[in-house]
Amino acid sequence: MxxxxxxxxxxxxxxxxxxxxxxxxxxxxxxxxxxxxxxxxxxxxxxxxxxxxxxxxxxxxxxxxxxxxxxxxxxxxxxxxxxxxxxxxxxxxxxxxxxxxxxxxxxxxxxxxxxxxxxxxxxxxxxxxxxxxxxxxxxxxxxxxxxxxxxxxxxxxxxxxxxxxxxxxxxxxxxxxxxxxxxxxxxxxxxxxxxxxxxxxxxxxxxxxxxxxxxxxxxxxxxxxxxxxxxxxxxxxxxxxxxxxxxxxxxxxxxxxxxxxxxRIGRVDKHNLLRFKKAQESDFKNAVKELMAGCKRSHWMWYVFPQLKGLGLSDMSNFYGISGIAEAQAYLDDGLLGSRYKKLARLLLGLESDNAEEIFGQIDAIKLKSSMTLFDAVDPDNMLFNAVLNKFFNGERDRKTLELLKQ
Ligand SMILES: [Mg+2]
The missing domain is CATH 1.10.4080.10 (ADP-ribosylation/Crystallin J1)
Structure with a gap:
């Protein structure tokens, strides 16, 4: 309506x-x-x-x-x-x-x-x-x-x-x-x-x-x-x-x-995207604040920059792991999650530093790379993700993500 x-x-x-x-x-x-x-x-x-x-x-x-x-x-x-x-x-x-x-x-x-x-x-x-x-x-x-x-x-x-x-x-x-x-x-x-x-x-x-x-x-x-x-x-x-x-x-x-x-009855949430919305409810603001200050301090990587299931071993990365192209597409198409993800990509592009490890720490820098690789593969026309990969990773993609997507 x-x-x-x-x-x-x-x-x-x-x-x-x-x-x-x-x-x-x-x-x-x-x-x-x-x-x-x-x-x-x-x-x-x-x-x-x-x-x-x-x-x-x-x-x-x-x-x-x-x-x-x-x-x-x-x-x-x-x-x-x-x-x-x-x-x-x-x-x-x-x-x-x-x-x-x-x-x-x-x-x-x-x-x-x-x-x-x-x-x-x-x-x-x-x-x-x-x-x-x-x-x-x-x-x-x-x-x-x-x-x-x-x-x-x-x-x-x-x-x-x-x-x-x-x-x-x-x-x-x-x-x-x-x-x-x-x-x-x-x-x-x-x-x-x-x-x-x-x-x-x-x-x-x-x-x-x-x-x-x-x-x-x-x-x-x-x-x-x-x-x-x-x-x-x-x-x-x-x-x-x-x-x-x-x-x-x-x-x-x-x-x-x-x-x-x-x-009203809600839309069918085939991919349980609600799990991201619930997690982001309290943490999205923190993620924005921390990234604007150029340094990630608390723990929200799994559900703010989600990556493919199978890349991480922890319960958290399993629960928030994205099952494949269809779920990643649904994530980007979702009014709230898609616009938030793009907002963060723009925020990263606006930062002075181009050193992902400096901003995210070593492990989460890898997660950022795999997350951006995933969403770039799903929506190659959206130049934002490509630009983030160019800025922080010299345009390199996460190899494991690309391999998993081929399976
Ligand atoms: Mg009219």
Whole structure:
């Protein structure tokens, strides 16, 4: 859900083909603003929590209708589409056959609440049907919630692509470069959701997905909202962006976020990355402080600069040992762990000394080398790790790490 809100805020300045169809733009402009996408995302989330996760169709639908009216009236100038605004301000609560992309841009929280795909799709369908009861409007909501559910429960992008093409019939065969030239503002589900899913599939990180979606042009806030909601479930969101999410919205929205965080089911942690997060909770700050002073003093090497399993013999190095490429990739993709690791690499590059033994001591200098060798092998395009290896080890890699990776 945070992804949806960030996508909305980041995409907003470029809506109505107002951008240059490029991935190269400032992530937040001078005056970041949320729009109808955010208000309705919050409204649906609030409604599902109020109705209760076990609510039946009529309870859920009436909660959603009420909540959308309440939040819509609270934020009447958020940029709603004409028909939706009419629905919002009229006494009638009947659906009006819409296939607009509004059903997909507001649905993301539903991807996070339920154990099964069936229940996720059912509630997504209800959330669409209260206004967008055209088959395309319903399909857009169900497809979006399904992708989020699949992404957070550990499906690969290939599996997600296959599922969506088979289940919903969307054409996901085009690359973003193929879609972009002819793509223009279109507020229908059928011309927004497949494109947003393509941006999610092609993007390489949370931020890259948002940039890819915005680069399509058209209804950029909604495209980015949908794509980023999926990216959040697949990659998680860097901590500083979650903070921005609270900063650029309102207090009443924030209280919905807090309840959402308590109730939602987390992403599947296939590699038990939580062990690093727990260990870093108290020690990451110390690591930063010590390295800034140019000298490591306390013991945090295992979980701050993790290396491949099998290199060390102690219980600690075994417990925090990384099992292989997939886990190392997940570590870098993790919003918190990946951004912290890169932060430390930058910090090391900024130090005056280029003597790793002086900073880390003899044994931990070797661990630094093997850790950087590992992450450089996983993400060779990221020049940071390569630069650390160049600066401290004359560009030499740890031979044992490379050998283990080959096995
Ligand atoms: Mg909007």
């Amino acid at each position: 945070y992804g949806a809100i960030l996508g909305d805020i980041i995409g907003e300045p470029y809506e109505f083909d107002g951008g240059d169809k490029t991935k190269d733009f400032p992530l937040f402009d001078d005056c970041p603003m949320f729009t109808d996408d955010t208000v309705m995302t919050v409204a649906v989330c609030d409604a599902v929590m109020k109705a209760g996760l076990d609510a039946d169709e009529s309870e859920m639908k009436s909660a959603i209708i009420q909540s959308m009216h309440r939040w819509g009236q609270k934020y009447p100038d958020a940029g709603y589409g004409g028909s939706f605004y009419q629905w919002l301000t009229s006494k009638s609560t009947e659906p009006y056959g819409s296939y607009g992309n509004g059903s997909a841009m507001r649905v993301s929280s539903i991807g996070w609440f339920f154990d099964t795909m069936e229940r996720t799709r059912e509630v997504a369908r209800w959330s669409a049907e209260v206004t967008h009861n055209h088959p395309e409007g319903i399909k857009g909501a169900e497809a979006t919630a399904s992708v989020i559910w699949l992404a957070r429960t550990g499906s690969t992008k290939e599996q997600i692509k296959e599922f969506v093409a088979k289940e919903f019939g969307y054409d996901l065969s085009r690359t973003i470069d193929e879609i972009r030239p002819d793509y223009c503002h279109d507020e229908s589900c059928q011309r927004t959701v497949p494109e947003a899913i393509s941006a999610f599939l092609e993007g390489e990180s949370f931020e890259d997905v948002v940039r890819t979606a915005v680069s399509l042009g058209g209804d950029t806030d909604t495209l980015a909202d949908i794509a980023a909601a999926m990216a959040e479930a697949y990659y998680d969101i860097p901590e500083e962006l979650i903070f921005k999410c609270g900063y650029y919205t309102t207090k009443d929205m924030f209280s919905v976020f807090r309840r959402f965080d308590k109730l």
